[in-house]
Amino acid sequence: MSKYKGKKVLIVGFGLSGVAVARYMAKQGAKVTVTDMKQKSELADSVNACAELKIEYELGKFNPLTFRAAELIVVSPGVPLSTKPLDEAREANIPITSEVELAASALKEPLIAITGTNGKTTTTTLIGEMFKADDKPVYVGGNIGKPLIDHISDGSRVDAVVAELSSFQLELTEKLVPAVAVFTNIEEDHLDRYPDMNGYIEAKKKLLKACDKNSYVVLNYDNANVAKFAQETSGKVMWFTKQDPLKIGGEFAENFYGCYFRAADKQVIAKVTGKxxxxxxxxxxxxxxxxxxxLMAAICTARAMGVSPKAIQHVINNFKGVAHRLEFVRRKDGVYFFNDSKGTNVMSVQRSLGAFTSNPIILIAGGKDKNMDFAPLVPYVQQRCKVLILLGEAKEKINRAIGDFSETYLVGTFEEAVLLAYQKSRSGDIILLSPGCSSFDMFRNYEERGDYFKKLVTQL
Incomplete structure (x- = not known):
């Protein structure tokens, strides 16, 4: 008999994660109530996905009495833990957990967990593809769009579960113990959710604290916030770096364990298996x-988990990238269009601008501000941007920070932005959508924003 049978379970937030938990709990025999601040009309897809299940709904508001009546509360990652009814539930000692924690507690396979500010999805996808290329069954999920609880529900067995985990998903982590924990980088982000940068880092460190002495901890040596983690874990640290360990010297070079990039030879050198x-x-x-x-983070992880070098090389040669991450859209009249809609923070815009070494760039940026400081973009805009086109709620703030360092235009719609960018372009130019902001002022998510950009570009 399921331990949830007959239990009053309240699911807070009814997006992708909330739907997955609702379906899982209903099938376990729990008495499920779903609550969300959105109206039913805004949640039609979610409600339809659970239409055949016996579920109570309280939509459009949070009722404190419902929270206090629950025996278990499962919070979706989009709901801040500072929400008042959750505070009251904690004071009443009502257990509060997350979809990720529920799934992790039921997992029978090794868990590979990937977090960081940027690069999570690409790294997660690369690891999954390396397993598949080696004919090793794998479940790839988490923040990448497939809830981990779905894997528990379907009962399938795999060699490993590869999970992208956001800071929001890690906030309620207590029992999760990863076989591998990967930290791609940590830079300023989500300061609309956290009081300061330290609060954001502490959320990420939940994954570090979850590791035990048998966990592999894959760290970015070139990222100061991540490199510090080596002193705070009992796990087996593996490094990845764009620098030659011999040039770094000392104990780091003598005991190097991980991957580094040898630029002159276009090679990644891996020291993971003893040779x-x-x-x-x-x-x-x-x-x-x-x-x-x-790529180096993925190679470290894959080799530690026994994926063959042949399979890894196959993925290196054939992997085409992930949608909305520096995604090439088309070439028209000698102008190249790239969709980087997933570029939702300042660091990601810096990296995207830095990826193009010579072509003049027309940058389309803006959206919903996450309380970010855009000033660090100044040297990148000065060196790389021919034209800057700003839109969305944050356009005035971005303009004040970087507008004086390029030919800059503020527009009201995406249609205007794309058309103006094309009008200002010449053969050899790059038109890059890399917003540096979330999408919620104009779109449901970054995918919808990126898809709309691609649609407008193909219609030119």
Missing amino acids: EEIYDVSQLRIFGDHNKEN
């Missing part, structure tokens, strides 16, 4: 230094 392995990256289709970091 040096060389991977040719001359055919790598994803570009930019950040993608070299993502």
Whole structure:
């Protein structure tokens, strides 16, 4: 008998994660109530996905009495834990958990968990593809769009579960113990959710604290916030870096364990299994230094988990990237269009601009501000941007920070932005959508924003 049978379970937030938990709990025999601040009309897809199940709904508001009546509360990642009814439930000692924690507690397979500010999805996808290329069954999910609880529901067995985990998903982590924990990088982000940068880092460190002495901890040596984690874990640290360990010197070079990039030879050198392995990256289709970091993190992880070098090399040669991440859309009249809608913070815009070394760039940026400081973009805009086109709620703030360093236009719609960018372009130019902001002022998510950009570009 399920331990949830007959239990009063309240699900807070009814997006992708909330729907998955509702379906799982209903099938376990729980008495499920779903609550969300959105109206039923805004949640039609979610409600329809659970139409055949016996579920109570309280939509459009949070009722404190419902929270206090629950025996278990499952919070979706989009709901801040500071929400008042959740505070009251904690005071009443009502258990509060997350979809990720529920799934992790039921997992029978090794968990590979990937977090960071940028690069999570690409790294997660690369690891999954490496397993598949080696004929190793794998479940790839988490923040990438497939809830982990769905894997528990379907009962399938795999060699590993590869999970992208956001800071929001990690906030309620207590029992999760990863076989591998990957930290791609940590830079300023989500300051509309956290009081300061330290609060954001502490959320990420939940994954670090979840590791035990048998966990592999894959860290980015070139990212100061992540490199510090080596002193705070009992796990087996593996490094990835764009620098030659011999040039870094000292104990780091003597005891190097992980991957580094040898730029002159277009190679990744891996020291993971006790002997040096060389991977040719001359055919790598994803570009930019950040993608070299993502690749090295994936190689470290895959080799630690027994994926063959042959399978890894196959993925290096054939991986085409992930949609909305420096995604090439089309070439028209000699102008190149790239969709980087997933570029939702300042660091991601820096990396995207830095990925193009010579062509003049027309940058389309803006959206819903996450309380970010856009001033660090100044040197990138000065060096790389021919024209800057700003839109969305944050356009005035971005303009004040960087508008004086390029020919800058503020527009009201996406249609205006794309048309103006094309009008200002010349053969050889790059038109890049890399917003540096979330999408929620104009779109449901970054995918919808990126798809709309691609649609407008194809209609030119």
